[in-house]
Amino acid sequence: MMLGNDHSERLRQSFADQFEADGKDIFYRRSMKGAPVRVTEAEREAFVSAYNRRLRYAMWPIPFVTVLLIGMLVWFAPDTHGTTGQWIMWPGICLAIAPSLVIMRWAWTAPVRELKLRTPSGPARGRDEVRRIAFSRMSYQQFGVAAVGIVLLVLKVSAHQDVLHGWGRLWLVAAGGLIALTCLQAVRKWKHERT
Structure with a gap:
């Protein structure tokens, strides 16, 4: 499935x-x-x-x-x-x-x-209200699981491909970008909860 x-x-x-x-x-x-x-x-x-x-x-x-x-x-x-x-x-x-x-x-x-x-x-609904509802439905645990999943994916890929040289480095760049985006969303959720 x-x-x-x-x-x-x-x-x-x-x-x-x-x-x-x-x-x-x-x-x-x-x-x-x-x-x-x-x-x-x-x-x-x-x-x-x-x-x-x-x-x-x-x-x-x-x-x-x-x-x-x-x-x-x-x-x-x-x-x-x-x-x-x-x-x-x-x-x-x-x-x-x-x-x-x-x-x-x-x-x-x-x-x-x-x-x-x-x-x-x-x-x-306006953008702010939609964003507030979306963040209220997300948990910090989900952000953590996403970040760990990204790291595990890169580790799995590194077993078959050199991610430290050549085009393989794009995996590291993509993973870094996704983890940064995940962290950004967690910070945005935290800010919305404080307002």
């Missing part, structure tokens, strides 16, 4: 979080920042149910395309580290993931399509 249970659950929760209760009313906000559109409890449940079902459908193409990719690699390029293997492997991985991403995107935007004729009940 492309997505672990934890990641799938986060996607389901992120989708459900677009529906916010305000007293007795429920509003749909696209990606939690769009203009609020009033929905009923039954509509909310139908949207969430349909999304969960479509998320499962999105995973179905992956095993089939993966088996096809492995077959092509074995048949055409048994040496996956060679040029032919790389030319088959990377486009194949993209091909394996693309149908799932398209289905997931289509499922995510289903409420937008179905509610497009309804008049919004207010304005979209």
Whole structure:
């Protein structure tokens, strides 16, 4: 499976979080920042149910395309580290993931399509409010796990490629940039919590 249970659950929760209760009313906000559109409890449940079902459908193409990719690699390029293997492997991985991403995107935007004729009940959220909500949903533990994951990825790559010389140094540059970005986001979260 492309997505672990934890990641799938986060996607389901992120989708459900677009529906916010305000007293007795429920509003749909696209990606939690769009203009609020009033929905009923039954509509909310139908949207969430349909999304969960479509998320499962999105995973179905992956095993089939993966088996096809492995077959092509074995048949055409048994040496996956060679040029032919790389030319088959990377486009194949993209091909394996693309149908799932398209289905997931289509499922995510289903409420937008179905509610497009309804008049919004207010304005979209401003950038500061969206940023505050996003930072409140992140934890410092997530930033730490991301930084450790980046370091482990570079260590794994260094087992097969010299990351201290030539083009291999780009791995170190990219890792440094990503860790700096992670630290920056953690500092921004800290600042938002203090204001």
